[in-house]
Amino acid sequence: xxxxxxxxxxxxxxxxxxxxxxxxxxxxxxxxxxxxxxxxxxxxxxxxxxxxxxxxxxxxxxxxxxxxxxxxxxxxxxxxxxxxxxxxxxxxxxxxxxxxxxxxxxxxxxxxxxxxxxxxxxxxxxxxxxxxxxxxxxxxxxxxxxxxxxxxxxxxxxxxxxxxxxxxxxxxxxxxxxxxxxxxxxxxxxxxxxxxxxxxxxxxxxxxxxxxxxxxxxxxxxxxxxxxxxxxxxxxxxxxxxxxxxx
Numbered sequence: 001x002x003x004x005x006x007x008x009x010x011x012x013x014x015x016x017x018x019x020x021x022x023x024x025x026x027x028x029x030x031x032x033x034x035x036x037x038x039x040x041x042x043x044x045x046x047x048x049x050x051x052x053x054x055x056x057x058x059x060x061x062x063x064x065x066x067x068x069x070x071x072x073x074x075x076x077x078x079x080x081x082x083x084x085x086x087x088x089x090x091x092x093x094x095x096x097x098x099x100x101x102x103x104x105x106x107x108x109x110x111x112x113x114x115x116x117x118x119x120x121x122x123x124x125x126x127x128x129x130x131x132x133x134x135x136x137x138x139x140x141x142x143x144x145x146x147x148x149x150x151x152x153x154x155x156x157x158x159x160x161x162x163x164x165x166x167x168x169x170x171x172x173x174x175x176x177x178x179x180x181x182x183x184x185x186x187x188x189x190x191x192x193x194x195x196x197x198x199x200x201x202x203x204x205x206x207x208x209x210x211x212x213x214x215x216x217x218x219x220x221x222x223x224x225x226x227x228x229x230x231x232x233x234x235x236x237x238x239x240x241x242x243x244x245x246x247x
Contacts, residue, residue, distance in 0.1 A: 003082030006031040009089030011040030013191035017218035023053040025226040062116030072123035085124040113159035134178030143187040171238035180237040187244025211246030
């Protein structure tokens with residue numbers, strides 16, 4: 001699929017892997033969005049440019065609706081064409097039980113993972129509608145939405161449960177307009193996200209507990225995302241694909 005692919009949270013992990021693989025899947029133009037890690041975003045952008053693709057690095061705090069609007073003002077100013085969105089930006093707080101789920105912590109997790117994701121989708125759909133080419137959205141959920149993550153990230157899991165529900169409803173709403181909406185649920189994926197939760201060795205420790213016997217990679221998630229956005233998945237919408245090694 002040709003066109004412009006916007007990837008939020010693309011400075012590391014699954015977002016970065018998706019950006020790096022996007023040109024090989026036909027995306028000639030890529031927006032690498034980041035929240036704080038400009039150096040990471042620029043490194044990803046350099047790799048994508050090396051493939052010959054056009055790259056735009058853009059910053060926004062997705063928890064700030066004004067910043068999201070400004071981000072998509074920049075996206076909307078780019079040359080027209082089909083638009084795809086990888087709604088990936090998200091955060092996790094340190095591992096903890098119910099007693100650790102303070103209102104401030106939960107509010108921050110939901111501000112980014114749920115409210116931010118919804119606003120990002122709203123802004124992207126506005127551009128898709130204006131351009132009239134249809135479009136594709138892949139939201140990034142988590143196997144935690146099914147598993148609950150007791151004593152670890154119940155708030156994160158709950159936020160991803162909201163993303164599952166949002167995916168289903170948005171897909172129903174947008175299907176008549178030719179805009180497909182799907183999601184993936186990554187399982188134990190070997191990225192730096194675990195370290196941000198205070199457990200840098202979590203993927204190594206829990207990976208062998210998956211039926212496939214190992215942790216997954218960001219690239220494996222990226223391949224699933226890019227397939228869902230491609231013409232090969234043209235009859236796929238309202239689907240949530242587990243990329244979790246059978247977990």
